[in-house]
Amino acid sequence: MADHLFNRAAIIGAGLIGTSVSRAMRKADVAQEMVVFDQHAESAMRAVKVAGFDAAAPDIAAAIGEADLIVVATPVGAISEICAAINEYAPAGALIIDVGSVKGAVADAAANLRDDIFFVPCHPVAGTEQSGPDAGFAELFEDRWCIISPLDRDDAPYKTAVEKAKAFWERLGAHVEFMDAAHHDLALAVTSHLPHLIAFTLVGAADDVESVAQAEVVKYSAGGFRDFTRIAASDPVMWRDVFVNNREAVLEVLGRFSEELAVMQRAIRWGDADALEKAFTRGRALRHAIVEAGQETAKPNFGRDKKGH
Numbered sequence: 618m619a620d621h622l623f624n625r626a627a628i629i630g631a632g633l634i635g636t637s638v639s640r641a642m643r644k645a646d647v648a649q650e651m652v653v654f655d656q657h658a659e660s661a662m663r664a665v666k667v668a669g670f671d672a673a674a675p676d677i678a679a680a681i682g683e684a685d686l687i688v689v690a691t692p693v694g695a696i697s698e699i700c701a702a703i704n705e706y707a708p709a710g711a712l713i714i715d716v717g718s719v720k721g722a723v724a725d726a727a728a729n730l731r732d733d734i735f736f737v738p739c740h741p742v743a744g745t746e747q748s749g750p751d752a753g754f755a756e757l758f759e760d761r762w763c764i765i766s767p768l769d770r771d772d773a774p775y776k777t778a779v780e781k782a783k784a785f786w787e788r789l790g791a792h793v794e795f796m797d798a799a800h801h802d803l804a805l806a807v808t809s810h811l812p813h814l815i816a817f818t819l820v821g822a823a824d825d826v827e828s829v830a831q832a833e834v835v836k837y838s839a840g841g842f843r844d845f846t847r848i849a850a851s852d853p854v855m856w857r858d859v860f861v862n863n864r865e866a867v868l869e870v871l872g873r874f875s876e877e878l879a880v881m882q883r884a885i886r887w888g889d890a891d892a893l894e895k896a897f898t899r900g901r902a903l904r905h906a907i908v909e910a911g912q913e914t915a916k917p918n919f920g921r922d923k924k925g926h
Contacts (some may be wrong), residue, residue, distance in 0.1 A: 621714075622785055623648040627684035628670075629677065631655040631700060632852070633744060634716045636668035636753030641789040643669035644755040654680035664750040678706045689715040689852030694858035696726045700736075708815075709733040712778050714785070716741055718805050720766040720798035722862040725770060735778035739765045740801065741791055742809075746850040759790035766798040799866075806866040811874060813856055814867065816848035 626648035630633045635653070642648055654674040655661040661673035674680035677699070681687050687707060689699055696715065703713055715723055715734040720738045727736035743761040745752065763786040767779050783793045796804070823842070860867055884892040 618631055621647065621649050622781065622788065623684075623686040625650045625652070625684045625687065626686040627651075627680040628653050628688045628690055629655075629680065630690035631657075631660040631664035631668070631750045633748050633752040634741070634757075635688065635768055636664050636750050637743075637755065637757040638688055638690060638716070638753075638789070639664070639668045639670055640753055641754035643693060645788045645790075647785065647788050648686060652680050652684070660750055666781045668750055668753055681707050681711070683708060685711055687711055687713040689713065689717075692852075692855045692858040693717040693719045693722055693862050694854075700726045700730060703734065703736075704730050707731075707734045711735070712737065712781055714739045714782050717859075718742075718809060718914065719763075719859055719863040720801045722799045724766065732772075735775050736768060736784040737779050738766045738768070738798065739786065740766070740805070741783060741789075742805075743791075746847050748852045748855075758786065761791050763791040763793050764796050764801055765793060766796055766801050768814070782902070786911040802863050802866045803869065806863060806870040810859055810863060810867050811870050812850055813851060814860070814871070815874075817856070819845050820849040835909050867906075 626642060628639055628651065631653050635655075638649055639653065642651060650668050652672050652674050653664045653668075653670045654677050655663050655664070658673070664670055665673050684707070687703060689696065691699065693715075696717070703711075707713065710733075711734045713727075713730075713734060715736075715738055717723055717738075718868070719739055720740060725740065730736055741761060741763040744758050745757075765779065765782060765786075784795050788800050794881045811824060819842075880892070881896060883889070884896070
């Protein structure tokens, strides 16, 4: 196609999101050439085989040295080290985007980059509990939201880079919304980080109940518990970094959750049927709103298909 957005794209990280980006880029013909770098060379080579890359770079300098698009698709804990490499090796004019679910830490790490390169923090709100090069698929971002949290720069070249980042995600099928980093981190603490924390904790608690054998937990898992185990199967390194780097927002939301949990505990203890029904009705209404917004399907599903839909 004559309308490539980029000549050479370098993706750092060969996991679910990185290889979904590469597959979606290949499908939409976004870049003329795509290279991948991963700290695990075998993952990068696998990504070349299955995820549409032209080559695996031997190091980060070789990956980004001639790239006009750099996609950082690593756990957020690596962002400072990667920004240091980008500052040293990225060519002038390069657009850098990330895909992490924490934006404040990313903005802090990117604040001291050279003025002639343009880091636009992004968060495609999409994913599954799977990980690794084989987990990605091109349709992951279609009809999903991507939140862009631009840095505090008002120069014209940076504004152009922000618009190019928006066009990039739209080419991959996503809807784009702009949000400042602090608000993003609080919103995602509610919609993503706390649910994952609850899932990890609940599955751990079930494993600790000595009077219930593990075989019984597996055999009699009802739909609700299965959904928690699906969430708890997510990449532990990625989620470790999320909670370390978004601790303030998570602790704020966790405090509010603890207050709500205390209310529910009292309602159950005193048999307050009206309070319980009111709370459950509110939850049901929110579920219906999510379905109506197209972010989930009401179709009954014992499990989930491999694309996480």
